[in-house]
Amino acid sequence: MNELSRYERQIKQAGLRLTAPRRIILRILEQSGDHPDAAEIFQRAAKMDARISLATVYRTMKVLEETGAVERHAFQGGPARFEQADREHHDHLIDIETGAVVEFTSPRIEELQRAIAEELGYEIVDHRLELYGRKMT
Amino acid sequence: MNELSRYERQIKQAGLRLTAPRRIILRILEQSGDHPDAAEIFQRAAKMDARISLATVYRTMKVLEETGAVERHAFQGGPARFEQADREHHDHLIDIETGAVVEFTSPRIEELQRAIAEELGYEIVDHRLELYGRKMT
DNA sequence: GTAGGTGCAAAATCTTTGCATGGTA
């Protein structure tokens, strides 16, 4: 048992068991370029192993979030959507007409955030920046 | 019937009826310095008129949001929380230990957001910036 | 073998909606 992916190692290092459902869900997250919600992850997982349950998807997402392997987003009130967290940090611009998600980064905004929090007496633990926009023609 | 508040006028100008439940909910929002969710608004409203239903609170919040009288926030996955929208725009820093919400503004961040969206070919319709922090000692 | 994980179904939480009734303009 040597061919462990980055994620699989992350699971084991957290003292968690590497089960079949977890392997499948991790593979789906690796292959997903989008930001699927629990139901979508469940559907994709069911194609690989029909025995997986939605409850396991939810439990796995919670565990993966706690180990830092995935990020949970709650865009505008729908179901939570997930993405892997190994890449560089980025924020999101959501196309209000198509629902498409464009990723971007801004070190300057990050720095301003840190400075603002510091001024208010806080240390930033997490943050969320989402832009909702319409494509210009 | 002349003593209409800013909000009450906003309701009428939108062609909506100024009913007792709406008056009460509007008064609660005016008096609230915090960011209550629908259940909290309902509880506060019940003290003024026990006949008000939670369904009406939800329906009223939707209407008020559409008329631009209130803003809806979906902080980290809990119930939606509301605040009046007549004040100057601001963002939120949420204390992860107490749940307290600190408001702040940053014109420089706003401008950077606009520039980023423009670069990506988008016009910003709305945005959300939330910092989650821990109080420094 | 044992603690932790899973599947299933029930429940919890948050929000919306159908329908008969009531109140505003």
Add this chain to the structure above:
DNA sequence: TACCATGCAAAGATTTTGCACCTAC
């Protein structure tokens, strides 16, 4: 009076949980 709004209860949508069985370590 004509609609819009309300209350109630039921249904929807999303997420969590109790419990018996299973399986990775």
